[in-house]
Amino acid sequence: MKALICKSPGEFNYVEKDLPAVKENNVLLKMKRxxxxxxxYHAFEGTQPFFAYPRILGxxxxxxxxETASQNNFKPGDLVxxxxxxxxxxCIACRxxxxxxxxxxxxFGVHIDGAMQEYISVPADAVVAGQGLSVDELALVEPLAIGAHGVGLADIRKEETVLIIGAGPIGLGTIAFAKIAGARVIVADVNYNRLAFCSDQLGVEYVINPIKTDVFARLKEISNGDMATVVIDCTGNLNAINGSFKFLAHGGKFIMIGLQKGTIEVVHPEFHKREAMLMSSRNALPKDFAHVIDCIKQGVVKPLDFISHRLNLNAVKDQFSQLAGDQSVIKALIDFD
Ligand SMILES: [Zn+2]
Ligand SMILES: [Zn+2]
Structure with missing residues (x-):
């Protein structure tokens, strides 16, 4: 079978491998999307913290x-x-x-080899049943679950003013689930394509481009001076994070979904007077996957709208760096069919 290995930053190589062995408690999967x-993209560029090469991404x-090695809920032909x-x-967190x-x-695909290969073998307890979703929809469940998890931590009340900074794929999922939670969502991003997507596809009422508009002044106006009771950073950008604490209402929560490897700076009196809460949001839980799949089944989240580019595994080596720099990409899918 074919696999694409990221040998070192900027270098992809195709190799032929044997099918993975199906160890006990594992399931052998044929990749579809x-x-x-x-x-x-960060791993390929060499900017992902704590990343070791060579690595199969995805x-x-x-x-x-x-094929399944032991008794579990899955059978050949199931889409997952x-x-x-x-x-x-x-560990303490698991307990x-x-x-x-x-x-x-x-x-998977970060600390250990991932899915840029035709077949993978994974633990059965990591496999999530597809519940009738299409393969395109299933490929979007994980990034959507990241947003659903962050929104869950924010514990949003109806009509609450939520400012979401960054409208990349993770930001867009976060926006979708904040809206489902009943928030009044305001989005800030420097990319006009993404802001247009928020207005047109996600029904976001207020979008702000900080290049053109002062976010603080505009947010103050929209919220009648209250500011945002929840601010969610989906950029992972140090300046964006450090510059966003001031958007928080008194008594508000700041959630960091985006990851930054530097040190963030909080002005203590400003933070203190707000009795603010600062939380990071990492990955997602099984309940977030279940929530995402439910929302897709009900049609309240439409992952197909997120897919902007498609390519075959054979084309990834040549097209990857171009995709990484393309402002029009929302979500690119590798198609294994
Ligand atoms: Zn653990
Ligand atoms: Zn991801």
Missing amino acids: LGICGTD HEIAAEVV TISPYFSCGH NGKSNCCVNMQV
């Missing part, structure tokens, strides 16, 4: 069950996705039901 994520999976965060089951931030986390 694979979403390309910011993490994959964790946003739609696949078909080929996976939760790519392989947790240890015994407290927070396997999404497991101390010994192994993310």
